Amino acid sequence: MMSSKSDKVVPPKGKKTHTEMLIDPALSGGYRRVRSRSALDDEFDAEDEMQARELRDLRMEEILTKRKARIAKLKREIEEVPTESETREEAKIPGISITVARQIAALPEEERNRVLETYVLMQAAEAKNANAVLPAIVGFARANPGSSPNQFIDYAKAMSDQFRTGVEVAQKMTPTQAPPQDPWKPVEIVMDMVKHSVTEPLEKMSQSMVPQPSAFEQILMNDSLFQRAKELGIFGGRRDGGAGTSDMDLKIEQLRTERDLELKKIDLEWKKSMLERDAQDKRTDAVLTALAPLSAVFAGPVDQRMRQFGQQQAASHVPPGTMPPPSNTIMIRCSCGYEGPMTFPGPPPDIIKCPRCNQDLVVGGVPSGGEPQETDRGT
Amino acid sequence: MVESLRKQIEELEADIAELEEKIRTKKAEKATASAQVQARIFLERIFAPYMDGLCDVWGLSPEEGLRVLIKENASLDRIANDNREALTEFLNQPEVRVIAAVARPLGEVSDEWIKEKTGVLLEVMWKIRPELANVIITTPGGQRWFHDSLTGLRNILFGKPQINIEKP
Numbered sequence: 001m002m003s004s005k006s007d008k009v010v011p012p013k014g015k016k017t018h019t020e021m022l023i024d025p026a027l028s029g030g031y032r033r034v035r036s037r038s039a040l041d042d043e044f045d046a047e048d049e050m051q052a053r054e055l056r057d058l059r060m061e062e063i064l065t066k067r068k069a070r071i072a073k074l075k076r077e078i079e080e081v082p083t084e085s086e087t088r089e090e091a092k093i094p095g096i097s098i099t100v101a102r103q104i105a106a107l108p109e110e111e112r113n114r115v116l117e118t119y120v121l122m123q124a125a126e127a128k129n130a131n132a133v134l135p136a137i138v139g140f141a142r143a144n145p146g147s148s149p150n151q152f153i154d155y156a157k158a159m160s161d162q163f164r165t166g167v168e169v170a171q172k173m174t175p176t177q178a179p180p181q182d183p184w185k186p187v188e189i190v191m192d193m194v195k196h197s198v199t200e201p202l203e204k205m206s207q208s209m210v211p212q213p214s215a216f217e218q219i220l221m222n223d224s225l226f227q228r229a230k231e232l233g234i235f236g237g238r239r240d241g242g243a244g245t246s247d248m249d250l251k252i253e254q255l256r257t258e259r260d261l262e263l264k265k266i267d268l269e270w271k272k273s274m275l276e277r278d279a280q281d282k283r284t285d286a287v288l289t290a291l292a293p294l295s296a297v298f299a300g301p302v303d304q305r306m307r308q309f310g311q312q313q314a315a316s317h318v319p320p321g322t323m324p325p326p327s328n329t330i331m332i333r334c335s336c337g338y339e340g341p342m343t344f345p346g347p348p349p350d351i352i353k354c355p356r357c358n359q360d361l362v363v364g365g366v367p368s369g370g371e372p373q374e375t376d377r378g379t
Numbered sequence: 380m381v382e383s384l385r386k387q388i389e390e391l392e393a394d395i396a397e398l399e400e401k402i403r404t405k406k407a408e409k410a411t412a413s414a415q416v417q418a419r420i421f422l423e424r425i426f427a428p429y430m431d432g433l434c435d436v437w438g439l440s441p442e443e444g445l446r447v448l449i450k451e452n453a454s455l456d457r458i459a460n461d462n463r464e465a466l467t468e469f470l471n472q473p474e475v476r477v478i479a480a481v482a483r484p485l486g487e488v489s490d491e492w493i494k495e496k497t498g499v500l501l502e503v504m505w506k507i508r509p510e511l512a513n514v515i516i517t518t519p520g521g522q523r524w525f526h527d528s529l530t531g532l533r534n535i536l537f538g539k540p541q542i543n544i545e546k547p
Contacts, residue, residue, distance in 0.1 A: 261384040268391040275398040310432020316462040
């Protein structure tokens with residue numbers, strides 16, 4: 001026995017005290033355990049939820065940043081719109097009609113220069129009236145050739161005063177007009193429109209997208225609200241059974257039932273998936289398909305070994321009432337190391353084959369170590 | 380909402396019941412098929428040749444030898460244990476090692492399994508050696524001897540690992 005142990009080529013088993021089943025547990029009375037939810041599963045779920053919340057917050061921040069950048073861009077574009085005063089400066093063209101310009105051009109050079117000098121002076125003093133009195137100055141130059149520059153200026157002043165007076169009279173006679181508009185007014189209007197149509201909805205939308213605690217969570221987080229709600233019997237109804245809380249009780253019970261049913265549904269779905277997997281289990285089939293051909297390969301040699309083993313055992317155990325071993329059983333001793341009995345229905349042949357090495361052995365011969373091998377006459 | 384959930388749950392429960400029944404049936408079929416295959420290996424490759432070897436030396440037919448063994452309650456493992464040296468030599472034969480490894484699942488079956496599956500074993504015995512099966516059934520104490528011999532041979536072949544198969 002010691003020598004057979006030392007022949008082992010695989011390391012010892014170590015501290016293991018049991019062996020694994022290689023067949024379907026159903027065959028040996030075993031069963032497959034179904035793992036239930038553990039505290040670790042709850043921990044993983046909580047962690048997943050937290051990560052999802054963080055991701056949602058990051059996404060919200062990204063949306064807000066993009067919207068703010070867009071608003072800032074809109075503001076910049078609005079500021080770049082040219083103001084009314086700038087437009088007026090760019091369009092600063094003398095308000096002289098073509099007719100007046102032709103009349104000026106038709107004047108003699110001396111009168112024309114005086115008309116223009118007077119016009120420039122008038123424009124410098126009162127720009128608005130200069131254009132108005134220019135035709136009158138041209139008419140004065142044509143009617144009074146050779147007039148001095150001072151006469152031109154005096155006439156222009158007189159005409160200007162008369163024009164101003166006429167305008168004032170006309171203004172008094174006409175209904176009061178709206179005061180001139182502030183050039184920034186349209187810009188402010190546009191800004192307000194942007195604010196109402198873009199900024200405020202965006203801010204409201206952002207606030208609504210940020211996870212807000214539900215009413216129930218707010219009650220739970222606020223001690224005073226919680227106590228008050230408790231007194232009102234929101235968490236299970238009042239003891240006095242007031243009609244005012246019955247609806248709330250029903251609602252809570254309905255929510256609780258829904259939650260329980262949801263949990264049960266999830267549990268059943270999980271169980272169903274496990275069973276579906278079990279139903280497709282083909283491990284036993286694999287064992288069966290492997291066993292049959294492998295055993296067939298070694299069927300012959302093993303049959304022979306078992307038979308020889310039985311013959312060896314029979315020699316050491318003879319049950320009472322049985323006949324002694326017949327004379328047609330011989331003991332084989334081969335140079336390959338094989339040694340054992342072999343029985344024949346009749347007298348053994350002269351040459352037989354070694355059951356182990358299949359070499360020819362001479363029955364009744366003496367072992368010589370050479371070939372052919374020899375056998376001893378058995379018992 | 381609640382009604383919908385209840386309906387879904389009822390459907391799921393029905394599906395699960397159907398699946399459980401299907402698995403039960405499939406497992407029973409597999410267990411029977413597996414038992415037949417293992418029994419055939421055990422009886423055809425181990426039990427029958429061993430009996431033939433014994434009866435060869437005793438000068439008895441297998442049926443006669445079997446009746447004698449049943450009568451004196453000499454199970455096959457008891458006979459083998461009477462000659463430990465030959466048993467050790469036999470178990471160290473390469474062919475026996477290989478067949479023991481192939482038929483390793485047989486070493487894992489419990490005494491109860493052999494007892495429960497005696498019907499299957501005898502059924503297989505009827506197919507491969509009807510004369511021996513008839514003796515086992517008709518001789519008083521035959522089925523008990525058969526059970527003891529099978530468990531004894533199982534212990535001899537697989538009780539001590541002759542081929543080292545490491546288990547996790």
